[in-house]
Amino acid sequence: MSDFATLSDFDAAKSELTTIRHHLHAHPELSGQEQNTAAFVAEKLEEWGYEVTRNIGGHGVVGRLRAGEGNRSIAIRADMDALPIQENTGHSYASQTPGVMHACGHDGHTTMLLGAAQYLARTKNFSGTLNLVFQPAEESIEASGARAMIADGLFERFPCDAIFGMHNHPGVAAGTILTRSGPMMAAADSVTITVNGKGGHASRPHLCIDPIVCVSAIVMALQTIVSRSIDSNEPAVVTVGTIHGGTASNVIAQEASISVSIRSFSAEVRALLKSRLVTIVETQCASWGATATIDFEAGHPVVVNAADETEFATSVCEELVGKGNVGECPLIPGSEDFANYLDHKPGCFIRLGNGEESAMLHNPGYDFNDESLTTGAALWARLTERFLR
Structure with missing residues (x-):
């Protein structure tokens, strides 16, 4: 198992990832307005050697990286938008935009995928094609960023054998990962x-x-x-x-x-x-x-995780954090536009604990748990390496 990314591989990156997350948190942008966030992400990816395509389905960004001779491909998605909520956390890095905040943790989701991107660009311990999908407008039902990116040819322009995504989960200990095969979110x-x-x-x-x-x-x-x-x-x-x-x-x-x-x-x-x-x-x-x-x-469809991809993702999670820290996710009555991707490609949506004392999502006191940054980044790195081994 040591041939693949581990949690300790990201210890040195924790400070940088925290800085990135706090920057994104302090500068939130609403659905469809993620111009600065998208530019920040694209510049990071280009700096690390990714082939970057901007303005997919709005402010969507895809970073592509190839290594080895493998013909398999994977897509991993993170969302970038914030919510029209006035923050009251009192943090030094609190939102600088009145009435707008990252109350759902998309700043953390974006940071975790950037952490994996930097690591994978350096190590290239995989054989195939990696597509990193940074999506706008997840919070919008009417103008869903997932549907917009798909309509703009996401899967034709960036083919993949499977797609994976992750969301933080308040009320569950940081470092704990939840998966579920079949229907998961409503x-x-x-x-x-x-x-x-x-x-x-x-x-x-x-x-x-x-x-x-x-x-x-x-x-x-x-x-x-x-x-x-x-x-x-x-x-x-x-x-x-x-x-x-x-x-x-x-x-x-x-x-x-x-x-x-x-x-x-x-x-x-x-x-x-x-x-x-x-x-x-x-x-x-x-x-x-x-x-x-x-x-x-009509809103988003049901999030239905494919059996094979869920079994694979669960095994990677257990390798990374131990079986005792991986559990079955309960059915979640909330919706998620990642479901639109799963209507086109097999894949799995994962939940990552945000802390037992975390404020609930879409709450003015919510904040993403920085302790989860390296866990999420290591998970995406290891999952990529295992999928494209």
């Missing part, structure tokens, strides 16, 4: 339902069609979808997040609306949830004499 869809009635005076409801009563019936009926239409062995969530309607107590509104979040872990359940929602809305409206507009916004 598909996330959003629905806005607008019910159109007939407005009028509150004292004469018989002359009106009350959209608020109709919407209320829809809200309650939606609660039966998971409990009565979905196999109890299949996890799913239907949550009504907002409800709006009316302007005064003596006025029956003309319309009312709700927004709904739907989470699922299989394509079949995802389709059934949508079908049942549409049926419920249409039949409830028919019973009240109202009409409805259903605006369905």
Whole structure:
């Protein structure tokens, strides 16, 4: 096993990686605005000898490195964007951009992959082609960076046999790695339902069609979808997040609306949830004499890790940190646009512990754990060497 990268190989790089991570943290950029972050990454890769292609699917960057005579290829992805959240960590390296912060750890993800990039460029202990994918706009569903890079020819321009990605995991000890074969993270869809009635005076409801009563019936009926239409062995969530309607107590509104979040872990359940929602809305409206507009916004698909690639990645993790520090990841109801890559290529998405006391993701007090930087960098280096051995 000593023929491949180890944790100790990155001890000397810890200070530099921490400096890089703090720089990225202090200068966050929102989805679609990662121009400076992308330039920083591209310049580092070029300095280390990578063939660099910029502006893929927006501000996406791919660094390619070939070594030996091998014909296999691998892609590893890190995300670069930040969130519209005001940071309150109080760190000396806290965000210098008001209202924007790295509250999901993408600064750490980018740094870990840069750490591996520098090491692999120096050692070249592999035979084949390495593609490092630095992705913009992971946090955007409407303008997903993964979908944009794929549409811009990512896999045609940079062919790979498999793709791997990683996300930090608050609540789990640093140095602990979680993997899971098959479905791992949920598909996330959003629905806005607008019910159109007939407005009028509150004292004469018989002359009106009350959209608020109709919407209320829809809200309650939606609660039966998971409990009565979905196999109890299949996890799913239907949550009504907002409800709006009316302007005064003596006025029956003309319309009312709700927004709904739907989470699922299989394509079949995802389709059934949508079908049942549409049926419920249409039949409830028919019973009240109202009409409805259903605006369905499909989010990211389910993250489905391929069996062979997950088995491989798990073995590499166990070699690196020991079997006792590798566990099975629970199903995560959050979504991740890495799923779009897995719809095109086999691969595996990995979770890396961010500390048991870590603030949750998307929280103004969150910070990536610097103790994880060398673990993640060593993992990407070893995984590359083993895949392209």
